[in-house]
Amino acid sequence: MKTVRIRVNGREIEARGGEMLAGALLRAGFKVLRRSPTGAPRSLFCGMGTCFECLVKVNGQWVRSCITPVREGMEVEVEED
Ligand code: FES
Structure with missing residues (x-):
């Protein structure tokens, strides 16, 4: 699986290409x-898109x-502790 790089609150982290963002976070x-x-x-709560508990902003959305x-x-x- 390809490794991709994303930035979270300005910090670079590695994720697995194709995985869901919640898992990477x-x-x-x-x-x-x-x-x-x-x-x-x-x-994370339902893990399937119905509860909206896992909202984060990606590129401002x-x-x-x-x-x-x-x-x-x-x-x-993300809104950290
Ligand atoms: S965890 Fe419920 S919508 Fe994402």
Whole structure:
């Protein structure tokens, strides 16, 4: 499987080509993907695109990271701890 490089909050990480973004983020240590309006940490939940808990920004657009394949050069923003 081809290795691709993406940037997360300005930090470069490696991912496996074709894998979903959520998996790459969790493996890289990003346990919190976003915050609820009350500030509660949110992360992967359903893993199949229905709950929207895994939203992150990719190139400025909100996406569900569990159904978004990684692509070389993605610029990802997560709301870390
Ligand atoms: S984890 Fe539910 S939509 Fe991604």
